[in-house]
Amino acid sequence: MESTYTLAGVMGWPVRHSRSPVIHGHWIREHGLKGDYVLLPVQPSHLHEALRGLQALGFAGCNLTIPHKVAALSMVDRVDPLAARIGAINTLVVKDGQLLGFNTDAEGYVQSLREAQPGWRADTGPHAGPVAVLGAGGAARAVLAVLGEQGAPEIRICNRSLDKAQALAAEFGAHYRGTRWLALPWDQRDAALEGCSQLVNTTSLGMTGQDALTLRLDALPRTALVCDVIYTPLETPLLAAARTRPGGQHVTVNGLGMLLYQARAAFQHWFGVLPEVTPALRRAVEATL
Ligand code: NDP
Incomplete structure (x- = not known):
């Protein structure tokens, strides 16, 4: 035919x-x-x-x-x-x-995680723990929905405009009630990494032509997945720092997937x-x- x-x-x-x-x-x-x-x-x-x-x-x-x-x-x-x-x-x-x-x-985000970590889930297994999400724009919404759908126990949204992080925490919190939703000011982003099993950058910081994302990874457990939704460049300074962190490297996921x-x-x-x-x-x- x-x-x-x-x-x-x-x-x-x-x-x-x-x-x-x-x-x-x-x-x-x-x-x-x-x-x-x-x-x-x-x-x-x-x-x-x-x-x-x-x-x-x-x-x-x-x-x-x-x-x-x-x-x-x-x-x-x-x-x-x-x-x-x-x-x-x-x-x-x-x-x-x-x-x-x-x-x-x-769907794009969850599949990209599973490509890097087969069988990835947010509610059980080695990556079930608090997740730090940097940013509260359009890309953050898709990432938060995945984490909410997957039953992540705690999500810490950290954004330059705190009111947007608070609005997202309230909006998603009303739907995904099994998750603890927190909104944090941008200057607390280093501390927000404490005990996290995943860190996701959804801001445009680190994109070619934009300012770099300044972030200290010291508080982030070495087992945490480090993700960036940016795909230009494929390896942002954040992913490069996580991949080469002295004393133990993170599994990283870029935005191309x-x-x-x-x-x-x-x-x-x-x-x-x-x-x-x-x-x-x-x-x-x-x-x-
Ligand atoms: P939005 O404009 O909706 O959101 C931008 C976010 O970045 C906001 O949280 C904003 O904070 C923050 N931000 C921007 N500039 C700064 C700064 N100087 N300091 C601190 N925070 C800042 O954009 P999108 O969410 O649509 O896109 C974000 C990134 O994600 C882009 O790089 C885009 O290419 C990528 N992306 C990738 C996709 C993929 O398939 N891999 C899909 C969609 C997007 P504030 O709220 O304070 O303004």
Whole structure:
């Protein structure tokens, strides 16, 4: 049977820097599918019109990136419960004339952890303990949802704007009641690492072109996983410091896995195939970083 043509893309502003066309284009070719994945530069003031035009333009759906992930929540016909809890949509599916909103960033984060630590769970095993999360923006929301879903015993959110950390602790705490949610001021970030089984940087500090993240790892147990959602550079100064810490190195996880696995889950929504994250795909994406 001849396969049908499928069109998808990524909507953002700006969106030129997105690596998603490389990832989805790789899978379209690998699976011999008929389809395209294109860049959709859409200004915030045009988001509603652009979303309503997707069906007429023949799109199976699209990814949403900065700055549309939160605004789209009120513009779609149905929101998946996990996306509603995260408070952001990164994947849209056009189905029977309706726009359905999903969030695959959380799936991306959990799969990236399990790639580094097979069988990772937040509630049992060697990584069941308090988790320190630096940042309270969009990326933090997906990470917090994973940790909440997984039943992490305690989550310490540390953010430059304390009010945002407090708001997230209250919002997620109302849903994930088995977890102890704490909001801490930014100047307590070194002390917040005490006894943690995982540290996650979700701020943009350490990204190419941004200021470095200043953090002392002394209080962090050596068994803790150290994660950074940033993927440019692949090894941030935080991950480099954790990987080479004198007296015992941490297992580190960079943001590339989260990027690739969120894309994998989105691809399945549109193309009906669950593709693999292969070394060849990683090389193709890394060549663009
Ligand atoms: P947001 O703008 O939503 O959040 C940025 C966060 O960084 C906020 O907590 C902000 O604090 C903090 N921050 C920014 N500048 C400073 C500073 N100078 N000092 C202290 N804190 C600071 O961005 P996102 O959450 O969308 O993205 C954050 C990072 O995550 C980016 O590098 C992005 O590329 C990456 N990312 C990676 C993904 C992946 O798939 N691997 C997916 C999504 C994002 P405050 O609240 O005080 O402003």
